Amino acid sequence: MSTILIVEDEKSIVDLISYNLKREGYDIMEAYDGQKGLELALSGSVDLVLLDVMLPVMDGFEVLRHIREQSALPVIMVTAREEERDKVLGLEEGADDYITKPFSVKELAARVKANIRRNTDFNKTIHEGDKYGPFDVDRSLQAISKDGKLLDLTQREYDIICYFLERPSQVISREELMEKVWGFEFYGDLRAVDVAMRRLRAKLEDDPAEPKYLMTKRGAGYYLQV
Numbered sequence: 320m321s322t323i324l325i326v327e328d329e330k331s332i333v334d335l336i337s338y339n340l341k342r343e344g345y346d347i348m349e350a351y352d353g354q355k356g357l358e359l360a361l362s363g364s365v366d367l368v369l370l371d372v373m374l375p376v377m378d379g380f381e382v383l384r385h386i387r388e389q390s391a392l393p394v395i396m397v398t399a400r401e402e403e404r405d406k407v408l409g410l411e412e413g414a415d416d417y418i419t420k421p422f423s424v425k426e427l428a429a430r431v432k433a434n435i436r437r438n439t440d441f442n443k444t445i446h447e448g449d450k451y452g453p454f455d456v457d458r459s460l461q462a463i464s465k466d467g468k469l470l471d472l473t474q475r476e477y478d479i480i481c482y483f484l485e486r487p488s489q490v491i492s493r494e495e496l497m498e499k500v501w502g503f504e505f506y507g508d509l510r511a512v513d514v515a516m517r518r519l520r521a522k523l524e525d526d527p528a529e530p531k532y533l534m535t536k537r538g539a540g541y542y543l544q545v
């Protein structure tokens with residue numbers, strides 16, 4: 320059972336999200352200001368955070384910065400306006416995903432499911448799996464290691480890498496990635512793909528500024544060379 324922390328100051332929204340995620344089988348924790356949200360996020364008993372931007376005491380961006388200093392916990396930013404969404408996209412080490420109000424309950428549940436960290440025991444020995452250059456894929460554990468070291472990936476990041484690995488050296492457009500990996504309507508905002516690629520490079524590459532594996536084909540998309 321996974322625990323979702325909702326950090327949101329509007330009680331009616333908290334109640335709506337809480338009710339629907341409980342129906343999906345999640346445990347719910349609630350915080351009504353940024354300070355309390357940060358404390359709970361770092362308490363070790365949370366698997367994913369839904370983080371509102373406009374919050375009392377400490378705003379959502381500051382909460383996110385403090386979480387990221389200590390934790391790779393999945394965070395979905397909940398934004399109210401276009402400009403807030405732009406700010407989210409601008410955060411280099413920021414959110415795993417974002418959702419703009421008003422959102423449908425179905426979309427929210429899909430985002431939570433896609434971003435929740437797999438309950439992986441990182442001490443478990445990685446089985447000999449499919450090998451692609453320096454990368455080892457263990458499909459039963461849904462884990463990928465590089466040079467024998469396990470990569471700390473979200474479910475979506477794992478899905479992205481697998482999608483590339485199944486299509487070696489093939490350029491994949493951002494539209495195709497959005498459709499096949501995200502798997503649902505994303506309001507056509509392809510910058511989310513670029514943000515995901517940047518985060519992936521930080522995890523895959525020795526030097527993200529000089530990528531050797533996850534490559535950009537200008538104007539066409541991305542490809543993985545291994």
Ligand code: CA
Pocket residue numbers: 327328329371372373374
């Ligand atoms: Ca708010």
